[in-house]
Structures are given as structure tokens and as C-alpha cells.
Amino acid sequence: MMKITEGSHAVAEIVAFCRPQVVSAYPITPQTHIVEALAEMVADCKLDAEYITVENELSALSACIGASAAGSRVYSATTSQGLALMYEACFNAAGMRLPIIMSIANRAMGAPLSIWNDQQDSISLRDSGWLQFYAEDNQEATDLHVIAYKVAEDHSVLLPAMVCFDGFILSHTYEPVDMLSQEDVDKYLPKFNPYEKLDAADPISFGMYATPDYYHEFRYEIDNAVKRAGGVIKKAGKEFGTMFGRDYSSMTEEYRMEDADTAIVAMGSVCGTIKDAIDEMRASGKKVGLVRIRVFRPFPSGDIAKALSKAKRVAVLDKNISLGAKGATAIEVKDAMYGKATPILNYIIGLGGRDVRKRDIAAIVALAEKGEGDMFYGLRKEVL
Amino acid sequence: MALAVGCRARPGKSRDNKTGSWRVFRPVFDNEKCSKCGLCQTVCPEGCIHETDEEFMEPDYTYCKGCGLCAEECPGGAIEMKQEEK
């Protein structure tokens, strides 16, 4: 059913349809509307879940770890500083192979403190073993939660997943969203069937420690599971498309790439702006296309290399910076394109909520055409 | 053996680690002096002292580390620590 709703509320509604049994979260801007909406649903008996109002984010994720291990489907949401406070538990949840789903309303990392959007928070946890989805709009933010549960809980995966959508730009924006119904979600997403659980009838020890004889292999197994998730995501995305008409069978999206000379690579809500800018550039004869990354972990290297194979140049836009190196996406795209002669130029854009407009995209394409890149785009020279 | 998902295990495997090899002193139980009070069994950090059919106490030397707590606590002085012979 089509409805116009705020991104956070759409996410809260779809999460409730996924029937989490334990919700544990701590308020932080711009994630708050999600957890407030879920609390309201619990208070009104519209969501039959235990809602744990923890005292900080580390406990939010820790409670999810306990509840997931005990056999419940769980949910949390956070952003930025909150996610950073969870850092230790993030690695732990993945290593313990617990299918926790967490929404990230992407926000910049302090210092300086900023409540506004970029993707530094979740990107900084790219090595933690979590699957990472990045939504372009609220439709996708909504749908990806359902897919994320299905993939994470698959017994060939058993990993936690972050569903990332840009703070404020999506979380606080009203957009039309075609909402699935409870029946739709029930049809698509099976009941939670834990692989193993804490159970007095079958006492298992969870979270043992590994000596050097085993640790190396355990990490190998987690890496295998993250990579294996790629196939499961494609399958689950296709099934979603068959059932509901919106296809997510690819971890990337190609927009007007068929004969593109300049290929832009980006993630998240800025891709909407990029698509509009591409349409305008195309109208004036510039052959520009977009490869949008929807799944950052596992990283779809093969799909990206294939999509970029005919481009003359690649402009990678990053709303994050691995300080002292480049944007994380650029580093990974370069890895995917290793051995190819195509120039790959990196542009750090929109940090801490700096607006990225169509004319910025056009300017970046012009820079790429001149071979100028690997830069912070749009610096205000007057304050430097 | 394939690795368990998430570094998990079911009970029983700790018994593969035969801690009796750590022992320097061996508790030797004298049933003549034993009052069958069971204190040695209660205070053993290994939980490796068992009751025999005659209700006397008997350590499992496969796991007994020879700490001597049982001998120290035994109210009847029925347990003596003797140096292990190599």
C-alpha cells in the first residue's frame, strides 16, 4: 500500500512487521524516531516484543547478543557515536555468528561533533563481519530490512547486518513508500529458527575463546560466511522481486551505464541526486552513468568490475574518508579494478551534512574529465 | 573435526584435559581415619573427589592437581599429601 511517511516511521513499521521478539536500543539523533515509534507500538500492544530501554548503546547491542543467543529475533538501531560505542560488541556479535539486525541512520563521527549525515560511522565498521546494506531512498530502506533478516538468519550465513540509510536526508524525510503488509512480510520472512540457542535441555557454551591453534580458522570461517552471503542476498533479493515487484537480486545498481564514458560510483541517498544530474548531462550530450553500491559487505567486486569495464574513467564519491588514505569505496573499487588501466578518481563529498547538489555532480564529472581527482570536493577555501 | 559455528561447544570436552599431570603432591586417603563427612568432596576446586560404594572418599587422579586443600581441611587428618614419584 502506497503511503507518504517519514523514513524513520516507515522503517519502524516494517521492522515491527518482521516480528522482532526483543528490541533493545538507546536514543541518539537522528535514529530516535525509529525507536520512539517502536516503543509506541509496544505500548499500544501493536508489537508483541520485549523492549529493553538500556542505559547506553554498548548495552543495546549486548542485550541483543544475549537475546539472539537465547533464541529470539532481535532488533536495534543507532548511529554515529552510538555505533562507535558498540564497536567492541559489533565484532563480538559477528564472531559469535548472531543474526542481529540493526538500522543505522548514518551520521558523521566527532570530533568535531556533528549530528548531520555522512557515512563514516558504519563504514568504520566495515571490517567487523557485519553485512552492510545502503539504501538510496526510503522505499529501499524499508524493503532492505526484510531482506536483511532473511539473509542474516539463513543458516549458511548467520551474521549480523546493518541496514544503513542517510540520517535526516532519509530518516526525517517524508516520501511515498509502498509499504508491505503484515501478511506480505509473513509470507516472505519465515519464523526465526535459531541455528543453536542457549537452552537448558541442550547446554551449549557460546563465546568460548580460541587459542592460536583455532583463531585463524575461525576468522577464515567468518570471512567465508560474509562472502557466501553475497549469493544469499541475490537469491533473497530476487525472491523479493518476484513476490512484490521490486527486484533486489543485484548488490549494485547500474544507471545509464550502457555507453557511459564517465562512470560515477556512490552509495546512499546522494545517488538520487546523481541520477537527476546524469539525466541533465545526458541531455547535453555527456555520456555519464552511475554504478550504485547497495551492498558494501560483502563487497561486490566482480559486479563492480564488470559494470565499469567499458568506462573511460571512474569517479568514486565517498561520504567517508579513511584519514591518511582515501575514501573507503574508492580503495575497494581500485582493488576490484586492479590490473585495468581505467583511471579511478576519488572525491570526498558531503561530510557532516554538507549538501551535495546536481551542479556539484556536474562539476565532479568535469574534474574527472580533466583527470583531476583524489580530493576533498567543494572545500570552502575562505575558511581554510 | 569441523569447527563449530561461532566458537561453541557442548559439555564434556574439558575432560580431555587431564590435569592430573600437573600434580607434584598426591593426596592419599586413609579410610581408617575417614569419618565420611564429605568435606573434602565439597571443597575440591576440581570436583574430582567421589564417594565409593562404601561411602569413603576417593580422588580421581586423572584430574586431581594435588593442591592439598582436601588434606588441609579434612577434620580427621585422614588425607596425607605425598610427593609424586617420577
Next chain:
Amino acid sequence: MVDKSLELFECGHRACGGCGAALAARLAMKGAGTNTIVVNSTGCMEVFSTPYPETAWKVPWIHSLFENASAVASGVEASLKKQRRGEKVVIMAGDGATFDIGMICISGAFERGHDFTYICYDNEAYMNTGIQRSGATPYDASTTTSPAGKCSFGNKRPKKDMPQIIAAHGAPYVATASIAYPADLMQKVERAVNTKGPCYVQVHAPCCTGWGFEGEQTLAIAKLAVETGLWINYEMVDGKVSKVKKVVKKPVEEYLKTQKRFRHLFKPARQDAEIAAIQAMADRNFEKYGIEIKLKKE
């Protein structure tokens, strides 16, 4: 009723011979029973009991991090509640995990009122990392981060009163216990797991390696702590102290001189002022809790 023959903590664990914490775990599990899920913080007990795949635990057990056991337990409890399951949730954590790094998670979980029992095995320092001081380390104890030296008598602060802090959260049942009194310890754990709401049992568990004494002395030293008034065994029901263990008073010196961590109080020179200061702490305990048994003079 506690089933004393129940063994839920198996042989083959890697604790030192004479380990107080291992005994605490074994006894506590007898009190808790088979229908229990254990949440263990990082620490000695976690490490000596669960090198993969050799778990010593015969009940479901989970370890996540050092500081988050009470948050993990909150999640376990919420999940069990939602599933209408009957297992009891028991946290096992050392004094470092409890007095120091876990304080935020503990405060949150006790304030929220989850139904669990938190057992702190208190060996009065960070033993797993090599005997560093914690908020539970007693006054004047020498540790690797509070070493006694030319201008130091060791740890400068008295032990934090953790049971009072927990009680202030409104915990229905708080108790202190000692491995020197096994029956009392088991009964207290049993009572805690059968009391609805967040309960706390702090167990004095001497560490032969960290305190510097021979393993066979573990119980004798634990008993001396109680008899000198440096450890008080009591219950607190709804914040009110009850059932305090009474003793025939012994001077603190008898306890202190048994352990290397206090050796600097006696050698090379006897530190009368320091010993007197510790005796004064014990005297205050005797007075506060009224625990002295006066023997009639012949």
C-alpha cells in the same frame, strides 16, 4: 533444597591448583541448579573454563565481553520471558568486571529490574591479566599496579562497598558469602535465583597466585578474612541487613601475615601504623555489623 552432589562445573578446567574462583563456580552452580543459563564476563574464570572446544560448563553458558555481562543477561532474560521459558539467568563475573568496567551495564540492568542473579567472585584484583588493582582491592594490598615500594604501602584506597551500591538500586536480595562457608554460599545462591528480580551475591574467593600463598591454604585464608572482620558475610533483603555471620574476633594481623601481598607490612620492618589502620577498619566492621562473639573468661 541444594543438591550437593550436583556437578555442573566439570573436571579438566585450567584453574590453578587450589583456585578459590573455581571452587566458587562449582559451589555456586550447586546452588543455582541445572535449569540455569550462565553469562560469564571475560576474566580468569572464563578463560580457565572455556578454551575452545573444552568447556567445563554443563549448563548453557555465554561469554561476550568483559564489561557487558549484565546487559547480555538482560537480553537473555527478556528473550526467555518472551518465549515463556523457565531457565534462571546467572551472571558470573570477577571483581574487575563488577566493581570497575561493568559498572554502567550493572547499574542499568539492576535499575531495569531484570530477573537474574549476579554472582561476583571477588578475588580482589585483576588476576587474569597478572594481578593489577581493582576497585575491590583492599587497603595496602600490593599488586602489580599498586606495588608496595619505598614510598608506598600498596593500594591506597579501601575496597568499594559494592553490595550497598547494588542495594541502593532496589535489589530485593543482596548477599555476601565466602568459599570458606560452602553450605552458606550454596544456600545464598539458591535463595537469590529463586528471588524474583535482580539479585546479587558477592563471594570472597582468595587467589593463591595473586595473593601469594600456597593453594592448600585457600579456605583457611578465606576463613581468616571473616574471623578478622575484613570480610563480612551477610544478607540484605530489600536493603535491610540481616543474618550477619558472627565470629570470635581475631586480630587482622593473623590474616595479613599469611599473604605475600601484605608482606611489606611486616618485612623488612613492621609497619605498626598501617596494621593499626587496617585493624581500625575491621573494628568499624565489628561495630557496624555487631558480629563479635564474646567468649566468657574462665
